[in-house]
Amino acid sequence: MRDFSEAQLERYSRHILLQDVGVEGQAKLMEARVLIVGAGGLGAPIGLYLAAAGIGKIGIVDGDTVDLSNLQRQVIHFEKDIDTPKVASAREKMLAINPEIEVVTYQKCLRADNIREIIRDYDFVVDGTDNFPTKFLVNDACVMEGIPFSHGGILRFDGQTMTVVPGKSPCYRCTFRQPPPPDAVPTCSQAGVLGAIAGMLGTIQAAEVLKFVTGVGDLLTGTLLTFDAKTMDFKKIKLHKQKNCPVCGEAPTITELYDEEQAVCNLHN
Amino acid sequence: MQISMNGEKRQVAGDSLTIAVLLEMEKVESPEMVSVQVNGDVIDRTLYQETDIGDGDEVDFLYFMGGGSRR
Numbered sequence: 114m115r116d117f118s119e120a121q122l123e124r125y126s127r128h129i130l131l132q133d134v135g136v137e138g139q140a141k142l143m144e145a146r147v148l149i150v151g152a153g154g155l156g157a158p159i160g161l162y163l164a165a166a167g168i169g170k171i172g173i174v175d176g177d178t179v180d181l182s183n184l185q186r187q188v189i190h191f192e193k194d195i196d197t198p199k200v201a202s203a204r205e206k207m208l209a210i211n212p213e214i215e216v217v218t219y220q221k222c223l224r225a226d227n228i229r230e231i232i233r234d235y236d237f238v239v240d241g242t243d244n245f246p247t248k249f250l251v252n253d254a255c256v257m258e259g260i261p262f263s264h265g266g267i268l269r270f271d272g273q274t275m276t277v278v279p280g281k282s283p284c285y286r287c288t289f290r291q292p293p294p295p296d297a298v299p300t301c302s303q304a305g306v307l308g309a310i311a312g313m314l315g316t317i318q319a320a321e322v323l324k325f326v327t328g329v330g331d332l333l334t335g336t337l338l339t340f341d342a343k344t345m346d347f348k349k350i351k352l353h354k355q356k357n358c359p360v361c362g363e364a365p366t367i368t369e370l371y372d373e374e375q376a377v378c379n380l381h382n
Numbered sequence: 383m384q385i386s387m388n389g390e391k392r393q394v395a396g397d398s399l400t401i402a403v404l405l406e407m408e409k410v411e412s413p414e415m416v417s418v419q420v421n422g423d424v425i426d427r428t429l430y431q432e433t434d435i436g437d438g439d440e441v442d443f444l445y446f447m448g449g450g451s452r453r
Contacts (some may be wrong), residue, residue, distance in 0.1 A: 243448040266447030273447045288424055289417050293446050297414045337444060348389060350442050353422040 115140040121213075125167055138327035139167065145326040148172040148235040150223060150251055152199040154311030155241030155265050155318065157189035162319035164207035164214055168326070171207065172235060174219040175199040186308035223247055225370035228254040237325055238262035239318050245292035246373035252277065252285040253370055256361050261325060263318045263333075270307050270342040272314035275333050275352065276321050279361065282334035287355040287362075292373055310342055383437035397437070401430040404441065417444040 117136065122129065125139045145168050149156050152175040163171055179187075179194040179202055187199075194202040200218035207216050219231060228250060232238055238260055240251045248264065255262045261278045264285050277284050292298075317338065324330045335354075340347045360367045385392050387408075394407075401420070405413045418425050419442040425433050435441055 245446065245448060248448070268447050271445070271447060273445070288419070288444055289446060290424065290426075293412075293414045297412050298446070298448065339445075350388060350419075350444065351422070352419070355424050 115143065121167075124211075128166070133329040134327050138329065141326050141328075142323065143167050143169045145237070146170040146172075146235045147322055147326075148174065148232055148238045149241060150174050150238060150247065151241035151243070152187075152189065152203040153177075153183065153241060153243070154186045154267065154306065154308075155315040156199075156203065156239075157187045158312050158315035159239050159241055159319045159322075160189055160203050160207050161210065162316060163322060164211045164216070166319075166323055167211060168214060168322070170215045170217065170235075172217040172219060172231070173200045173203050174221065174223055174231065175203075176220060176222040186306065186311040188312065223250060225250065225372045228370065229258060232258055232260055235260065237322055239322060240264050241315065241318070243267075245298065248285065249289075249292055249373065250370065253360050253367055255279060256284050256286075257370070263321045265314050265318045267306055267310050267314050269304055270310060271339065272310055272317075272342075273337055273339045274314055274317055274321070275337045276325070278332070278334050282332075283352045283354045284358060284361045286360045286367075287358040288337070288352050290359070307342060313340065313342065385435060385438070386440040388442050398434045401425060401433045401435060401441075404435060405430065405443075408443065410443065415446045417446070418442070419444060 128134045128139050129136055147163055147168050149159050149171065152160065152173050156173065160173060177199050178196050179190045179199055181195055183190055184192060189203045189206050190199065198220050200220050204216040204218050232254055238251060238255055240248055240262060242248060251262060256279045259279050263274060263276050265274045321333060324332060335352050337350045337352055356363050359365060383394055383397055385394055401418050410416055420435060421440050
C-alpha cells in the first residue's frame with residue numbers, strides 16, 4: 114500500500130473521507146494513467162479535474178494553438194496563452210494545481226498510424242474532440258486495444274456522453290456506424306456553443322474517469338446520456354451491442370485502422 | 383397507435399409508418415445527423431424507407447454530436 118505524506122492526506126482529504134473512495138481509492142487514482150484527446154472545451158475541465166484528483170499520469174493530445182475565440186469556454190487556457198500550443202498551456206495549469214502528477218504532451222493530431230502506440234500507455238482514454246473522423250478513430254483503436262474510453266460531444270445547447278468498455282458494452286460505432294457526410298456536420302465553429310455546456314459535459318466525463326479508476330458506482334456503459342441546457346432536461350437512452358457492428362460485432366469488417374477522408378487538422382476558419 | 387420516442391409516449395395517427403415518414407413528421411432537418419434505434423436495434427439508413435414502425439415500438443433518435451477541441 115502506498116504511503117501518503119501529510120500533505121497528500123490533506124490535499125486528497127475530501128476523497129479519502131468518501132467511504133466508497135478512501136485511501137485505497139485515492140491510491141488507485143494516483144497510480145492511474147489517463148489520456149485526454151483534445152485540449153479544448155471538454156479537455157479543459159477534464160484536465161483540471163483529473164489533475165486536481167491526483168491522477169498519476171495524464172497524457173494530452175492536441176495539435177492546435179490557443180486562439181482568442183477559445184477563451185469563451187476552454188477554461189484551462191488564459192489570454193496570455195494565445196498562439197502557444199494548447200498542450201503546453203494545459204500542462205502548465207495542471208501542474209500549477211498539482212505538481213505531484215506527470216503530464217505528458219503530444220502536440221499532434223491522432224491518425225491511424227500513431228494512435229495505437231500512444232493509447233497503449235494508458236488505462237483509460239477520454240475523447241474531447243469535435244470532429245467525427247477522430248471520434249471514430251478513437252473508438253476503433255480503443256476497441257482493438259481493449260482500452261475503455263469516454264465519448265463526449267457538445268453542440269449549441271446540447272451535450273451527450275457515453276462510456277465504452279470494449280468487449281462488455283456497446284461501442285460508439287454500434288450506434289453511430291460511420292461519420293456523417295462532412296457537409297452535413299455543423300461544428301462548434303459554425304453553429305456555436307454555450308460556453309458552460311463544455312464544463313457540464315466535461316465534468317461528467319471526468320467523473321466517469323474517477324468512477325472507472327476507483328470502481329465506484331455504475332458507469333455510463335450501454336447508455337447515452339444527453340442533456341438540453343435550454344430546458345435542463347437530462348435523458349438516458351439505453352444502447353445495445355449490435356451484432357452487426359463493423360468493429361465490435363460478430364463479423365467485423367473494420368480490422369485495421371484507417372483515416373477518414375475529412376481532413377482532421379485543417380479545419381481552421 | 384402509441385409509440386415511445388426517446389423514452390416518451392407518443393400518439394401517432396394510423397397503424398404503422400416508416401422511419402422515413404417519422405423523420406419527416408418530427409421535422410428532422412438533417413436525417414444524416416441522426417442514428418435511429420428501433421426496439422434496441424440500430425437501423426441501417428438505407429432501410430429507412432422500408433422499415434415500418436408499429437404500435438408499442440420504442441424508437442430513439444440519436445443525434446451525432448461533435449464539440450470540444452476545435453475552434
